[in-house]
Amino acid sequence: MSLPGNPAVATAAHQRGAARGGVEVVLDDLIAQRIAARSLVLAASRKVAAAQAGIKTSRFRGRGVDYVESRSYQPGDDIRSMDWRVTARTGRPHTKVFQEERERSVLLLLDHSPSMHFGTRVCFKSVQAARAAALIAWSAIRGGDRVGALGFGSGVTGEVRPAGGPRGVLHCLRALSDWDTLARVDRSDSATPLSAALERARRLARPGSLVILLSDGFCADAAAEAPLARLAAHGDVRLLTLTDxxxxxxxxxxxxxxxxxxxxxxxxxxxxxxxxxxxxxxxxRQLLLDQCKRLGIASLALDTRDDLSRRLAALGLALATRRSPG
Structure with missing residues (x-):
């Protein structure tokens, strides 16, 4: 049945939807971020095209690597790629050979702690985080990457393994909506330690992955620094801190x-x-910011009032480029 063609009825329905979208994660809202993602990926595409133009190794990290085989060590091989097990077994130095993946994985870590379900301007921090995650996800697949997600806090323990294309993004967005619903009905006041969520992320993120943590930082604990360091050692990590x-x-x-x-x-x-x-x-939130600073992990503050397309413009480059390994 269609809605009556009464402008007042249509306006009232729109206002109810807007109000709901400020405190709840609405799937249609996340899907709509696909349009805004176009401006984010264009800048990134130009940068990555320049990085991939030469035949020599780029100053940016690759999109992840798969182990192929081990062969005898040759002068000039990177000592960090030594295969010590084969070397010990054969008595001769061997090095690992890798091939670059055609796609990189972007893993979104969404904090659903009780403090995230709060906001006094425009929307809750949890809603702004989900919108930012959706914008990043759409932008990532336009650059040829795969997207996955991991939720934690307030009874949320879900995971979506990285996958490419619109279908991969839609799986993540559906999960973001479901996790938000679960977190809002959860009655526990305790937050999941960030360290536990990062240990889960380590099992899901492949080498070369870009891991983006969206949190207000209130769940940080001292034990989080070690898994953060390990994630950063094998890929890239970015922190988006939600504020009100x-x-x-x-x-x-x-x-x-x-x-x-x-x-x-x-x-x-x-x-x-x-x-x-x-x-x-x-x-x-200072504990988490200090940990990231010591590890060289870039962070960006997101306010509930921010225009995400503009605020995340700098992150658009990070979706396609990599920091130097050394």
């Missing part, structure tokens, strides 16, 4: 009513308490 305006600046002076576990509480703002409010949120 209320975390960056205290609200205007006044007394505000909030509900906590069904009970009303009051918060008062004004004076020295404002600085403590901002510092508290900054401290919660």
């Amino acid at each position: 305006a209320l975390e960056l600046a205290a609200p205007p002076r006044g007394r505000y009513a909030i509900e906590v576990a069904g009970a009303r509480r009051w918060l008062e703002f004004g004076g020295s308490a404002d600085a403590q409010w901002v510092a508290g949120f900054r401290a919660r």
Whole structure:
């Protein structure tokens, strides 16, 4: 049955959909990011074409490699490719031979911790993260990459193995929508440690993968640095930190009513308490930012108010280019 041709009815329906899209991940919204992804991949395509034009090894990392065989060591071979097992067995130095994959894997790590389901401007952090992930996914397949996803926090433990083409993206987007629904009905207040999610990602990410973590950083723990380092050693890692305006600046002076576990509480703002409010949120994400800084992992802040197409323009190049291994 079609909707009545009443403009007022159509407008009301649109407004209800927009309101729902601000607090829930809507699959149609994620699919619509395919149009915005065109501008992201064009810049990346020009860069990667230049990188692949020469016959010598590019300064960018390859799109991942598959082991082919081991052969006798030859002068000039990279010592990092030595096959020590065959060398020990035969008594003669051998080196591993790899062939470059035609496709690279882009793995999206989505944080569904309770703190992600919060927002005071435009949308929740969880919704902005899902939209950014969708935009990256569509952009990646336009560049010939495969896309996979991994969800964690609030009872979410799902994984989607990397696959190419629109079908691969749609599998990821469906999972993002389902994971958001699961996280919103989950009643647990505990966040999954980031270290546990990264250990899962290590099993899913192949060498040469680009791993993009979308989180507000509140789930970070000291044990996360080791798996982060291992992921970065075998591929590229990027961090997108989700923020909301209320975390960056205290609200205007006044007394505000909030509900906590069904009970009303009051918060008062004004004076020295404002600085403590901002510092508290900054401290919660600083651990992860410091870990990434020590490991040379690039990070980008995403606010719930940001225009994703513009904000992720710099990341578009990262989808197609690689850091130097050394």
